[in-house]
Amino acid sequence: MSEYSLYATAVMATGTMQWEPLTVSELNHRSLWSIAARLGDRDALATTFQSHFGLSLPNVQAATLSGPLCVRWSAPQQWFLSVDAHERGDRPSIADVTTTLSDYASVTEQSDGWMALSIAGDATLATLELLCPVDLSPRTFPIRKSIRTVVEHLGVQITRLPDAFEILTPRSSGRSFVHALETAATSVCGPRTDQS
């Protein structure tokens, strides 16, 4: 047993931000992989992916969901697979994903490259329309739609889930993103309710 132990640090000190009609939570139990199809292997990858994870590889700007698994289109011939677990030990290890898909895909762990935020509540759209150049209204952005775009100069991937929006944004600049989100939410909802 090592004399030293390593603990994980979240980007948001508090983990959540709360307004009456809005809740923002950092998804800390999130594992994320980039899966890029090898040249000419897209179909084989899709078949393997389906049989192993029970999910189809989504088309452009879409996501498919099954339980704790979510796979989003992220670039031509590339997807982001995520798994949420309550405990760290529950997640499939990188080796699992890599081993399963390595014949047909380049798999790269991205779990720590991104801060994942869940945004839910009645004021979600009113807040996000201050930040996001893409129309997120249900008419043009239904559940299971997922896009990469830019928010406050930062690359993001936004996915609409049944009960929340999920945003991936680079981890190192996460605090700047959180500031923008907090400022926007406050200008819509008033002061946070989880701060005195």
Next chain:
Amino acid sequence: MSQPYRLERGGLIDRSQTTRFTFDGESLCGHPGDTLASALLANGTRLVGRSFKYHRPRGIMTSGVDEPNGLVEVSEGPARDPNTPATTLELYDGLCATSQNRYPSLKHDWLSVNRYFSAFLGAGFYYKTFMWPAGFWEKVYEPIIRRAAGLGALSGEADPSEYDKGFLHCDLLIIGAGPAGLIAAQTAAESGAEVILVDNGPAVGGRLLGETLEVDGQPGAQWANHVSDTLAQYPNVRVLTRATLFSVYDGGLYAALERLSDHLADPPAWAPRQRLWRIRAKRSILAAGSLERPIAFGNNDRPGIMLAGAARTYLNQFAVAPTDGLVIFTNNDSGWRTAHDYVNAGVRVKAILDTRFDAVAPDYKGTDLRGVPVVRGARVVNTRGRHALRRITYLDGDRRRHRISTDLLAVSGGWNPVVHLTCHHGTKPTWNAQSAAFVPSNALPPGMHVVGAAAGEFSTAGALVQGVRASQIAMDALGYSSREQPVPVAEDGAYRAQTFWYVRESAGPAFIDFQNDVSTKDLGIANQEGFRAIEHLKRYTTLGMATDQGKTSNVVAIGIMSELTGQSMADTGTTIFRPPYTGVPIAAFAGRSRGSHFRPVRYTPSHQWALEQGAVFTEAGLWLRAQWFPLEGDDDWRDAVNREVLGVRRSVGVCDVTTLGKIDIQGRDAAEFLDRVYANNFATLKLGRARYGLMLREDGLVMDDGTCARLGEYQYVMTTTTANAVPVARHLEFCRQVLWPTLDVQTISVTEQWAQYAVAGPHARDLLRKIIDTQYDISHEVFPYMAAGEVTLCGGVPGRLFRLSFSGELGYEIAVPARYGDALIRALMAAGEEFDVVPYGTEALSVMRIEKGHPAGAELNGTTTAGDLGMGRLVAAHKDCIGKIMSTRPGLNDADRPTLVGLRAVSDQYLTAGSHFLRTGQSASARNSEGYMTSVAYSPTLRASIGLGMLARGPDRMGERLRAVDLVREKDIEVEVVSPHFYDPEGGRLRV
């Protein structure tokens, strides 16, 4: 505190409440629903401002965004907002407004003496007056003119308000919520399209609010309210009031400024003041209405001379009749409406002076204008009254002179469609003789329709018909089924107007641009002196260049110029209307991005820990990196840096190198790919090994350098410099997607994924052994210099270990998933305590790399070749790579090219980067330069000031003495040319 000019009944104000405000310190009252202008008029305040040049007394002239005179400063302290039109400023309790451009007071303004010099201050006066002596312009004249110029002033302090911005999307954007805009919105709403309706004012209705017109059998304002209530039922309609659509950009992008809390007495601290919207619309309908224009006549600028439509607005919307008996001066039918409304309100109309000999009284049902004297063919030639209008003089149709005492002259020179937004793509409006107005041309921004008064359709019924029609066309184009919309019954009177611009017989200055004091005389001067083209006229006279951008003045000036030159209106044309339509605070464009949030900040995984150590940070692109770690007792930063360098060289140090770009490269052709992008050979790189890589640009110059490690049969991880992390990633994507799409290779950035620390120094391995799980053998034999591999540490956390050294010592880089970065730096420092471990920052990192002669950003400066950097042999001969062919160009292989050398100061002076190398005795000119210093450091190891530089024929000149001359910092230091490898040139310390 009475409001002597407020009528007892009527108006869209809330009489149940009283609103208190101050103007120039005087306490006054109004009602909710008032603007500052209407409240001032209700209180009998006529004089509200001073003009720009002659400081002439001015009063309220309009009732909207076109106001040239009534500009005030709002609030006090840092929030002070200058040049705010009193006509658009909603009254709130506690509003504090002050007049501008006067000293010491509005009534007694010293610079009003300027009007006596008006003969000398005409158009172009300063170009002619301040010619001599030539040297006086910059030092004397310009500062004086600048001090005298300008209207209101900013506080000079940071604006304490919050601003905000956002994005909206719709099928149909409707600009203006007058009758045409409202009916268009209602038509589209029913079809199910996403509609955004934007209006300037606090309520919808547009001109209907200021008129007594009926729509659908009910008062216009009531009808507008009713439509507004209907629209509120539609989830697909969004109505933005207090929002000015100020610009039309490409691709269906529009910009609007929404004023969220400007009208509130006490907005909560968190509430944004204004919000800037970027609106993407598939189609748009411009229903922005029209603005009335004045007529130029002698002394037409006195307080109490107002546009006739504004006089109606004050009467109908605000129940203010600022007169004891008014006179109307008009060249079109709409002026008569003012008479109609005032007579109906029981106010005496002393005369209607119509410029038209053939004017026919419009038929207003039930109103008897028979008691009102009408003079046809009339023209007002002069007015009297120092701070407020007292009397006017006019000529009747037979040129006989008459005088009337009056305190209000309502003037109508016709109406200008608000065409501005139709011109933001660079087109100009066209002249329509029938409506005597510039109307939108056919070359509209794509997807835009113009309706109502903005299109030159001045009847309410016509506007409604056009609104319905345009909305249906838009719905059809967008694939929505448009329903038949009954058009409500409304006023359908003809609009008859005469193009009468100015009174030739005027006695006294006849103003056109009230804000900039441009008169008919100035136009005459411009004409005489050849500044006739409308764009020249504008610049020469400053017409239309004030904060109102000539909304009341432009067309009048064009009309007068066209008469002076004999050109038609169409040939004279307009200037170009550019965004924004009305002023937009810079703060609104900035929104949330202010102060330290001006741009994103990237924090390294050890940031919090470094902060706790008191680190001094430096910006590296968006990153904040620890530059050095000061300790108590340090005299200056050099003490800290020297301690860190010596600590590493003596024992061990740790540096956060997370910011270096890290790119995961995979695929069956990854090795081939690397061989093509790197100049040196990569096909032979073995699994578990890393190699230094040099990348060329297409033109053969060096692009970037770094290392690349092979982690799997088909997997590599490339590192780049911090500065080039993104450009290199982009370059690789371009190469794989565009240049070689047949290669099986995939790339993705993993810079953010891994927290990476350099652990360097003789005790580096000893320290890492305490961290890395014991099953991994990191001895020199098993894990030699340039080894790379996956490990676990601290009991199972996955990590990567690279044996690399930038410092020249036994060195490693250890990487863990970023979430463990904070824990790892703390573990490394704790584990290293027994070795006196030091954290080191970018400054010590740089000192050590200079001591080792490693090129970095200053040497990879976009002008150097591999050969220049002493790495010519790295460009592999047997294979091709990007930049290889171009790198063989003769000019890039000239023996005289500056080449990397080391420089050592002969004395103990500090060297400066940017110095040029000169031979002794030569003058310090660019011609004599033989190269330049790229990087400098004080080496605590060598106890000398050293540097790297690019010197012509450098390698042949070892031992030569030169001067390093820095004219900017005034340095001239003797240096000796030496090898760039100052420290451990054989590299023995790396390989232990």
